[in-house]
Amino acid sequence: MPGAKKIDKKSKTEIVKVRLGKRSYDIVIGENLLAEAGKRIAKLKPGTSVAIVTDGNVAHHHLAMLEKSLEAAKIAYRSVLLSAGEGTKSFSNLETVAEAILQSRIERGDLVVALGGGVIGDLAGFAASVVRRGVDFVQIPTTLLAQVDSSVGGKTGINSPQGKNLIGAFHQPALVLADLKTLDTLPAREFRAGYAEVTKYGLINDAKFFAWLEKSAPEIFAGGPARAKAVATSCKAKAAIVGRDERESGERALLNLGHTFGHALEAATGYSDRLLHGEGVALGMVLAFRLSAKLKLCKDADVQRVIKHLAGVGLPVKLSQIPGSLPGPDGLLSLMMQDKKVVRGKLVFILAKGIGKAFIAKSVDTNAVRELLKDALAE
């Protein structure tokens, strides 16, 4: 079964399998996995050398532990440090990382290790996909967002001034190590942003999970078993969808719930800390549910439930919560037209018939979207 979950009771790790034939891999979820990363990497690829790609914040908290565990496993490594933030997913950093990988004499049979959030995972994974026409890579995600979403599924890439993630490749990791302990050093705002993607899985196709999140959010934010369950359930949901539709020829587009609006808002705010990716997704999911209600596809009560839950954990649910000014409805629509789901110039949205009932809507009336944006910008 795609996305099957196995629990190792002794070490308290959970393993979620991403089943993609020859490109299958494990997502290992547990505490203190950084300390055993060297052992796991040596087992995955005996004799490998490693190029670690990370950012300054993550390096400060977690790089020493990873390096120590590689040394203990007698793995040669070089660490490449980048600045933190969305702006790092750029052409110039792709060059920096690719050159650093080549300078460290990483061969085709060696490994790139992405230690960090989605920015590092997307950039390092993309570099790994092109250097020497493809080197394997391991994801060690250190944000909630990366653990539940970006480290899984093989989408890698960088941003263009034209829009988010417009340059990239599908390149599946060989292994994902989600060390829950690394989340203890994550700033609260970043944890909240990642939580938007957790909520997304409930809203897409798992109403029971959404109801559990409504009840369990305080425990999830406190860490411990509820946080572990939220990560594992999210990974299982994503692994199942990716296992059925690796290249997004259909169902995988559901994972973009909220992203058409969210990516436009991120572009409008210059990929800056005015709006984190997960915050854009939260706002985008609210707008997707509002659009669904406007088109009489779902009940207003569903919209209110989504808003209540996201606002309850401190995520933005109104456009006025974004600091600074935004373009008008047509400006936002124009940014949305760069979305990768646009087909023959027509916007494709992920809409919902209720909580856990998302679907792909191929012919959405642009006027309804413009009206919704106008209302949302005026609030």
Ligand code: NAD
């Ligand atoms: P991020 O990588 O920018 O990390 C957020 C911040 O937290 C950064 O400042 C980082 O330095 C810091 N940080 C990371 N781990 C830390 C830790 N353990 N302790 C302290 N600080 C830490 O952002 P993100 O939210 O992880 O990822 C967002 C990116 O992921 C976006 O570019 C988005 O497009 C991408 N994404 C990709 C996919 C995919 O399928 N490839 C899916 C979702 C999102």
Ligand code: GLY
């Ligand atoms: N985050 C969307 C996807 O992986 O398809």
